Amino acid sequence: MATDHDGVRELLAAWAVGALLPGDEKAVPLHLAECESCAAEAERLRETVRLLGGPASGPRLNGAGGAAGGVLAAALRARPRVARVAPHAAPYAAAVAGLQALVREMEGRWATPVVHDWNAHATVAHLLAADEPLALRLGLDARVPASPVPGDTPWEDAWNARTADVIAHELTRAPEDTVAAWAAQAAELLATPEALDSVRAAHATTLMGLRLPVADHFLVRAFETWIHTDDLGRALGLPVPPPPEEHLGLLVRLAVRVLQLALSSAPPVLLAMAGAEPDAQWVLGSEDEPVQAELVLDPVDFCLLLGGRYEPDAVPRGATGDEGAVQRVLQTAAAMSWL
Structure with missing residues (x-):
């Protein structure tokens, strides 16, 4: 049960869509009655959910809400109840939760065209490839066989070759297996010391042509995960809310x-x-x-x-x-x- 200010603030989006766990349902309203800043943010979030087609009267979800509210609620329920990641990794954790919620709506729709020449299955496979450079740099194992790309290949060419190989490999497997591989890699990334400790994430490294602190590379992963979740939502007719204001900033x-x-x-x-x-x-x-x-x-x-x-x-x-x-x-x- 969340009782501290920061803990309650992390639950405000869940409160807005009625997705609080039972232990938090009493603590959050009590805190909102005492904290002006949290009360204002909670009201803003509830209004956002209403505009997106979620519950229009009160924070509880009764029955089926709008598509965006339902996806958001599912994402919040899927959020791991584990030790919190550092602030720089929180946007990636939220984006991962959002995509995990959305893929539950894809049964029988994996062949839907999404973006570029990718269908829904290939789009998730692309994200598996896109997260891989950071995963490898942080000492994790690849989940797809290596590509025969010479080491001196320009990064754009190497990246295009790798993502094409990963997509081709994953399209030979069931979509559920691709989702499981992507989700497992994302979970491993969020469990690395660099995701949990801002000091560990302060060292710079070059990935995808950008030399940035590892903390910023986690933000790049959040950015791309959200963009492709939005791509999938548009293709499937399921509006996807933008990142929370703090993450978007x-x-x-x-x-x-x-x-x-x-x-x-x-x-x-x-x-x-x-x-x-x-x-x-x-x-x-x-x-x-x-x-x-x-x-x-x-x-x-x-x-x-x-x-x-x-x-x-x-x-x-x-x-x-x-x-x-x-x-x-x-x-x-x-x-x-x-x-």
């Missing part, structure tokens, strides 16, 4: 840091996230010139743009100033996707 900040590197010599543009806290804005581009334009994006749309799910001209935005500078930011962001 971490993903946005990582994406901005990577984008800043790519735009270091470009005409500067002030980028701001709509509806976010006042400090959620950054100047992207050269430090030697005045700001040429201002660009405002919704944080979810920004992540989908970097995930390759928006064309630069199609992403909803507010912009003023030099349109060429704005387009350079949007095009660079879209071109960064390898998902």
